[in-house]
Amino acid sequence: MSPDLLQQLYQLLGPKGVVTEGIEQRTTDGWGNNDCLASVILRPTTTQQVSDIMRLCSAEGQKVVTQGGCTNMTHACDTSRDELVISMERMTVIESVDNSNRTMTVQSGVPLQHIQERAESEGLFFALDLGARGSATIGGNIATNAGGNQVIRYGMAREQVLGLEVVLADGRILSSMNQMLKNNAGYDLKHLFIGSEGTLGIVTRAVLRLRSRLPVATTALVATDQFSKMPRLLNHMESALGGKLGAFETLWQSYYRIAYGGEQQTSPPLPVDYPFYILLESTGIDAQQDREQFLAALETAMEQELICDAVLAESQHQQQGLWAVRDNIPSLQPYQPIILFDISLPLSEMENYLEEMEANIREIDSSLFIATLGHLGDGNLHVAVQLGNDQPERRKAVELAVYGPLQQRGGSISGEHGIGLEKKPYLHLCRSEVEIQLMEQLKKLLDPQCLLNCGKVIE
Amino acid sequence: MSPDLLQQLYQLLGPKGVVTEGIEQRTTDGWGNNDCLASVILRPTTTQQVSDIMRLCSAEGQKVVTQGGCTNMTHACDTSRDELVISMERMTVIESVDNSNRTMTVQSGVPLQHIQERAESEGLFFALDLGARGSATIGGNIATNAGGNQVIRYGMAREQVLGLEVVLADGRILSSMNQMLKNNAGYDLKHLFIGSEGTLGIVTRAVLRLRSRLPVATTALVATDQFSKMPRLLNHMESALGGKLGAFETLWQSYYRIAYGGEQQTSPPLPVDYPFYILLESTGIDAQQDREQFLAALETAMEQELICDAVLAESQHQQQGLWAVRDNIPSLQPYQPIILFDISLPLSEMENYLEEMEANIREIDSSLFIATLGHLGDGNLHVAVQLGNDQPERRKAVELAVYGPLQQRGGSISGEHGIGLEKKPYLHLCRSEVEIQLMEQLKKLLDPQCLLNCGKVIE
Ligand SMILES: Cc1cc2nc3c(=O)[nH]c(=O)nc-3n(C[C@H](O)[C@H](O)[C@H](O)COP(=O)(O)OP(=O)(O)OC[C@H]3O[C@@H](n4cnc5c(N)ncnc54)[C@H](O)[C@@H]3O)c2cc1C
Ligand SMILES: Cc1cc2nc3c(=O)[nH]c(=O)nc-3n(C[C@H](O)[C@H](O)[C@H](O)COP(=O)(O)OP(=O)(O)OC[C@H]3O[C@@H](n4cnc5c(N)ncnc54)[C@H](O)[C@@H]3O)c2cc1C
Numbered sequence: 001m002s003p004d005l006l007q008q009l010y011q012l013l014g015p016k017g018v019v020t021e022g023i024e025q026r027t028t029d030g031w032g033n034n035d036c037l038a039s040v041i042l043r044p045t046t047t048q049q050v051s052d053i054m055r056l057c058s059a060e061g062q063k064v065v066t067q068g069g070c071t072n073m074t075h076a077c078d079t080s081r082d083e084l085v086i087s088m089e090r091m092t093v094i095e096s097v098d099n100s101n102r103t104m105t106v107q108s109g110v111p112l113q114h115i116q117e118r119a120e121s122e123g124l125f126f127a128l129d130l131g132a133r134g135s136a137t138i139g140g141n142i143a144t145n146a147g148g149n150q151v152i153r154y155g156m157a158r159e160q161v162l163g164l165e166v167v168l169a170d171g172r173i174l175s176s177m178n179q180m181l182k183n184n185a186g187y188d189l190k191h192l193f194i195g196s197e198g199t200l201g202i203v204t205r206a207v208l209r210l211r212s213r214l215p216v217a218t219t220a221l222v223a224t225d226q227f228s229k230m231p232r233l234l235n236h237m238e239s240a241l242g243g244k245l246g247a248f249e250t251l252w253q254s255y256y257r258i259a260y261g262g263e264q265q266t267s268p269p270l271p272v273d274y275p276f277y278i279l280l281e282s283t284g285i286d287a288q289q290d291r292e293q294f295l296a297a298l299e300t301a302m303e304q305e306l307i308c309d310a311v312l313a314e315s316q317h318q319q320q321g322l323w324a325v326r327d328n329i330p331s332l333q334p335y336q337p338i339i340l341f342d343i344s345l346p347l348s349e350m351e352n353y354l355e356e357m358e359a360n361i362r363e364i365d366s367s368l369f370i371a372t373l374g375h376l377g378d379g380n381l382h383v384a385v386q387l388g389n390d391q392p393e394r395r396k397a398v399e400l401a402v403y404g405p406l407q408q409r410g411g412s413i414s415g416e417h418g419i420g421l422e423k424k425p426y427l428h429l430c431r432s433e434v435e436i437q438l439m440e441q442l443k444k445l446l447d448p449q450c451l452l453n454c455g456k457v458i459e
Numbered sequence: 460m461s462p463d464l465l466q467q468l469y470q471l472l473g474p475k476g477v478v479t480e481g482i483e484q485r486t487t488d489g490w491g492n493n494d495c496l497a498s499v500i501l502r503p504t505t506t507q508q509v510s511d512i513m514r515l516c517s518a519e520g521q522k523v524v525t526q527g528g529c530t531n532m533t534h535a536c537d538t539s540r541d542e543l544v545i546s547m548e549r550m551t552v553i554e555s556v557d558n559s560n561r562t563m564t565v566q567s568g569v570p571l572q573h574i575q576e577r578a579e580s581e582g583l584f585f586a587l588d589l590g591a592r593g594s595a596t597i598g599g600n601i602a603t604n605a606g607g608n609q610v611i612r613y614g615m616a617r618e619q620v621l622g623l624e625v626v627l628a629d630g631r632i633l634s635s636m637n638q639m640l641k642n643n644a645g646y647d648l649k650h651l652f653i654g655s656e657g658t659l660g661i662v663t664r665a666v667l668r669l670r671s672r673l674p675v676a677t678t679a680l681v682a683t684d685q686f687s688k689m690p691r692l693l694n695h696m697e698s699a700l701g702g703k704l705g706a707f708e709t710l711w712q713s714y715y716r717i718a719y720g721g722e723q724q725t726s727p728p729l730p731v732d733y734p735f736y737i738l739l740e741s742t743g744i745d746a747q748q749d750r751e752q753f754l755a756a757l758e759t760a761m762e763q764e765l766i767c768d769a770v771l772a773e774s775q776h777q778q779q780g781l782w783a784v785r786d787n788i789p790s791l792q793p794y795q796p797i798i799l800f801d802i803s804l805p806l807s808e809m810e811n812y813l814e815e816m817e818a819n820i821r822e823i824d825s826s827l828f829i830a831t832l833g834h835l836g837d838g839n840l841h842v843a844v845q846l847g848n849d850q851p852e853r854r855k856a857v858e859l860a861v862y863g864p865l866q867q868r869g870g871s872i873s874g875e876h877g878i879g880l881e882k883k884p885y886l887h888l889c890r891s892e893v894e895i896q897l898m899e900q901l902k903k904l905l906d907p908q909c910l911l912n913c914g915k916v917i918e
Contacts, residue, residue, distance in 0.1 A: 100690040101805040101838070145643050156641065159618065174893045180803040180838035182615065182874040184604050184654055185882070185889050186916055187898045191650030195643055212697040231559040238671035242703065242744040285701040289748070344639040348559040379560070379639035415641040423644070430644050434633045439646045445904050457645055 001040065001084065005060050009042060012052050017043045017090075028070050028077040030132060038065065038079035043090045047165060047173055047204040053086060054202070054451075055171035063451050066198040068140030069111065071132035073340070074420025076144070076197050076456055083454075086202060088139050095205075097122050102210040103162060103179050108139025108203045115208065125213040127154035131327060139203045145195030147416035152238075152377040153246045153283075154211070156416070157194065163207030164190040169447040179207050192442070197418050198453040200446045214283040217246075218294045219319040222301070222310040223274035227351040230276060233306045234347075234377055237280060240297035244290070247281040248377035249326050255371040255384070259328040269311050269322060278307075278376070279326050281319075326373070335369050337390040341383040341402050345411030347376070353405055360401035361385060364394070380415030403429050419457045427458065460499065460543065464519050468501060471511050476502045476549075487529050487536040489591060497524065497538040504549045506624060506632055506663040512545060513661070513910075514630035522913050525657040527599030528570065530591035532799070533879025535603070535656050535915055542913075545661065547598050554664070556581050561669040562621060562638050567598025567662045574667065584672040586613035590786060598662045604654030606875035611697075611836040612705045612742075613670070615875070616653065622666030623649040628906040638666050651901070656877050657912040659905045673742040676705075677753045678778040681760070681769040682733035686810040689735060692765045693806075693836055696739060699756035703749070706740040707836035708785050714830040714843070718787040728770050728781060737766075737835070738785050785832070788843075794828050796846040798854070800861050803839045804870030812864055819860035820844060823853075839874030862888050878916045886917065 010018050019041040026036040044050045057064055064084045067077045079085055088109030095105040099122060106115060113133040119126040128141060130148035140146075142164070146157045154160070163178035176190050193201050224230060230250060238245050251259065256277050260268040270277065284290040294312065301307045313319040332338055345353055354372065361368055365388050374381035385398050403413050403426045412430045413423050428436060439458045443450070450459060469477050478500040485495040503509045516523055523543045526536045538544055547568030554564040558581060565574060572592040578585040587600060589607035599605075601623070605616045613619070622636035635648050652660050683689060689709060697704050710718065715736050719727040729736065743749040753771065760766045772778040791797055804812055813831065820827055824847050833840035844857050862872050862885045871889045872882050887895060898917045902909070909918075 098805065098807050099694075100807040102694070103805070145647070147641055147643075151640060155614075155618065158647075159614065168893075172893050172896075174897060175891055176894055177869070178871070179805040179869055180871060180874065181610060182606055182803045182834070182837045182839045183871040183889075184606075184873045184875050184877045185871045186878055186886055186894070187655050187659075187901060188604070188617075188650065188653075189894060189897055191647065194647075196646050200646075212694065212702060214698075214701055235558075235561070235671065239673075239744065242673055243671060243742075244701065283702075285698065286752075293745075344641045346557065346560040346562070346638040348557050375641070378641045380641045410636070410638055412637070412639060412642040412644045414643045415639065416643050418643045419645055427645055432634055434627075434631050435635055435645070435648060437631075438633060438648055441904055442646060445900055 001062060001082065002060060005056060005062060006040065008056050009053065012056070013042060013044060013049060017045070019043065026070070028067065028079065029075060030071040030073045034075065034078060036079055036085065037081050038083050038085045039081060041085040041087050043087050045090045047167065050086065050167045050202055050204050051171045051173050054167050054169060057084065057451060058170050058449060061449055061451070063454050065453055066202050068109065068137035068143065069132065069135040071136045071140065072144060072420060073342070073417045074422045076418060076420030078421055088137055091204065094118055098179070101179055104208045104210055105177070105205065106138055106208065107205055108142070109137050112136050112138055112141055119210050120213065123213060124210040126160065126208060127211055128157055128160050138206060138208070142194055142203050142206060143196065143198050144418045147375065147378065147380065149247050149249065149375070151375060152248060158191070160209050161190060161194060161206055162209050164193060164203060165205035166193050166201035166203055168201050169449065169451050174201065177205065177207050181209070195418070197420065197457050199443060199457050200452065202452070214285055216284050216287045216290050217281055217319060218284070218290045219279070219281045219313040219322055220294065220298065220310055221269050221322050222278050222280060222298065222307040223270050224276050224278065224307045225274060227276065229306045230278065230376055231347045233278065233301060236301055236306060237297055240300065241282045241293060244282040244284050245280065246283045247279060249279040250374050250376040251277040251279070251326065252372035255373045256325065258371065259331045260325050261331060269325065270309050274309060279322055332371060332384050335384070335386045337387040338384050339387060339395070339398060341385065342380070342415050342417040343383065343402065343406060343411055343413060344378070344380045344415030345406060345409050347379055349409040349411065350381070353409055353411065356405040357383070357402055360404065361398065364397050364401060378415065399426065406430060421456055424457065460521060460541065461519060464515060464521060465499065467515050468512065471515070472501060472503060472508060476504070478502060485529070487526070487538065488534060489530040489532045493534065493537060495538055495544065496540050497542050497544045498540060500544040500546050502546050502549045506626065509545065509626045509661055509663050510630045510632050513626050513628060516543065516910060517629050517908060520908055520910070522910050524912055525661050527568065527596035527602070528591065528594040530595045530599065531603060531879060532801070532876045533881045535877060535879030537880055547596055550663065553577055557638070560638055563667045563669055564636070564664065565597055565667065566664055567601070568596050571595050571597055571600055578669050579672065582672060583669040585619065585667060586670055587616055587619050597665060597667070601653055601662050601665060602655065602657050603877045606834065606837065606839065608706050608708065608834070610834060611707060617650070619668050620649060620653060620665055621668050623652060623662060624664035625652050625660035625662055627660050628908065628910050633660065636664065636666050640668070654877070656879060656916050658902060658916050659911065661911070673744055675743050675746045675749050676740055676778060677743070677749045678738070678740045678772040678781055679753065679757065679769055680728050680781050681737050681739060681757065681766040682729050683735045683737065683766045684733060686735065688765045689737065689835055690806045692737065692760060695760055695765060696756055699759065700741045700752060703741040703743050704739065705742045706738060708738040709833050709835035710736040710738070710785065711831035714832045715784065717830065718790045719784050720790065728784065729768050733768060738781055791830060791843050794843070794845045796849040797843050798846060798857060800842040800844065801839070801874050801876040802842065802861065802865060802870055802872060803837070803874030804865060804868050806835070806838055808868040808870065809840070812868055812870065815864040816842070816861055819863065820857065823856050823860060837874065858885065865889060880915055883916065
């Protein structure tokens, strides 16, 4: 970076706004093991400052990487020496909550959890939740179109965003801070930026949709003996609970066996020898009625032999215990190095996909451990595959074994985590030539110098 | 159009695929009073044919207008003599329903109602509904991002679309037929085309999301005395019904008084002297439980003085009667010429907006009749304003009276119907300069010759 540019940036942002020391200690992803290579981190506090930064950078052809909470899992925030970081860590203002319109207006650096808590304190609810809630920012959630645990009922980050403010590569401020559920006045530009991982613009502010808070959660863990029963169970539970089903999280035996040992558990909530487990949760307002309805739905499922075992949580503590099994990704640690895949595919293709994929892995090395879990209701699977060794060839072979069979089944190499750097070589396996052409055309239109997260996703 | 091009089109589509007679009898909008001026209508049956048409047309610079069911309300399908029509009337195949994945794959010319019926026959539900269901096509619904009566619960057309196939202006086929709820592999291109009113591409096929069918509807009409109680009632009902609220349709006294005389009604369901009426509907699975819950919620609302009168439909016949009041737009006929506006704005701004707007209209002519109704839960109002006379100056004065006060309130000139030709002159009132620049950049990128619906929405 030219000393001249650095000088101008100091002038613009003041000493607190420009960090040049201790940068390599910062990590850039959710695994916590990537050093930040950039030599300067900028910490703007306003949209105008972000705009001014981009005017200066675009005049000099200076490349930037935007960082939110750096909890991504795809090397999406990696930097090279000659890139600048724009960190959203000081853009953390919740500007307003409109109770009547049920919206919240925020700066993009606000951590997800602060938004959830603020909504709750207003008697409302923000319908996005994921494990990294404490450090992930709403800007990062939007930039990655994050999913999480409530997608079947409420949709992904995209569905929670009504309005967006974005700074473009040339410094123009695109203010599209719509506050309504409905606005069909011309093209809905916000969708260009949601899920584009910081490659088309820098999200600076957003208007979020809030909803009614449904205070009662009813949670169960059930087991079944055949894959094909799970989609039927999903349909059954959705109908029988009248649309109240919020989570349908599936754990394969492979994952369940190692994960049940989570924190407070001593013995598994259900025996460990069923092939499939499903964590079910409904949310509503009437604890007793919801419980009765849930029990009745499970009984019918049992009668129809859709499930062969079930346990209903009797307390919040037990609910947390069931979720702890689902969330015990750290239990995979002993199998490191592993890759945690995040694929999605039509439910009707899932069973035979998994067979083919596992056969592929066995062909590489039949001793490699595979654990599968997923947001089955969304078609989204997380498959953890042990690498055995961390050689690039091994990594590549495993990636091809997993991604290859998606292609003819209309699957995707990323359900929710995005492409970043990590999955870029495989994008063509799930996107057609014309799709990729059009992505490149959009990138060129909005960022002709390739200044924003250059080299990530496409290009 | 060059005779050469016509010849090639005949060869491509055969005699059934090219219509040159009786065209002026066709209407191009939902009012049924616009002649189709084009001299040729093309009727392709496959995506490949649409692609071939666009290759020929782009080679010759021939402009086209895509027509679905022609039920739009914004002159979006108007044609000039030198434009070709591409009609979707023969692309009406429902290709498949995947019960396990809960998706339906269709050609874009399928009428909305056929999709609803097919979903129902599979025990599932397609969550988009609007009055023009019999003739409106799914392609038109997608191209206009149609709303309708269930938006607070299920979202607009956009939220019902998982995958899309689009023919671009140069004939390239963009096949983005994703079948999953979650797919974050690169930019989600379908959103560019949803709601862009045929100006960026021609929708040829789609993958639609289906949901559980909730067979029980509970319907009530209530009245209240203050505007400010309506948003509070909305919050209350959403909480008290645990997210089951599907419709929250508001009728101002001005509309209610003339509309209640609908078909089977002899006397109004509630007295006509309340300032505001709200049609409430929840959907669920247990008739008795839902009814009790609904009654309890209304009782609380009554105790809290949020409402002052209420009637709960006791039969399907009575339900239809209540909806007939809401839907009796034809009762506005005697006030013709009128403009039926379709604005949206934050709920918190609505009351003072309406005051200012009505004062503006009174200033033009204090005898002009104004009737207001709306999907209040979505911030979307339909305001019918009598013109008195159909002079262009009068029309313009009324449009400015309605659109002007939206600007400082963050409102939109179109909640659901879109811009078409009709609202184009006012787009700048609700979109910033940068937003319009970017829309123009996108149009230029995707349709550099301005062949697709040229002159609609933006230039
Ligand atoms: C424990 C754990 C659980 C997780 N669970 C889930 C889950 O259930 N579902 C799911 O979808 N994801 C999950 N993730 C990954 C997820 O993508 C992130 O947690 C989150 O959405 C990223 O937010 P962030 O602020 O950390 O973004 P970062 O990691 O900082 O950035 C991610 C990408 O967005 C860009 N970006 C960030 N902020 C902006 C901005 N303001 N403007 C433009 N671009 C920006 C970055 O350049 C980068 O490309 C999980 C991660 C962890 C560590
Ligand atoms: C009685 C009535 C009630 C209505 N209620 C509602 C309502 O509640 N909510 C609401 O949002 N709207 C409503 N509308 C208007 C609504 O926009 C349309 O009914 C519907 O969505 C348009 O579908 P269509 O097939 O008739 O489209 P058309 O009128 O044929 O076309 C509309 C626009 O889409 C484009 N288009 C059509 N098909 C394609 C395609 N395949 N590819 C690309 N572009 C295409 C056209 O070029 C045009 O710009 C109503 C209309 C009527 C008459």
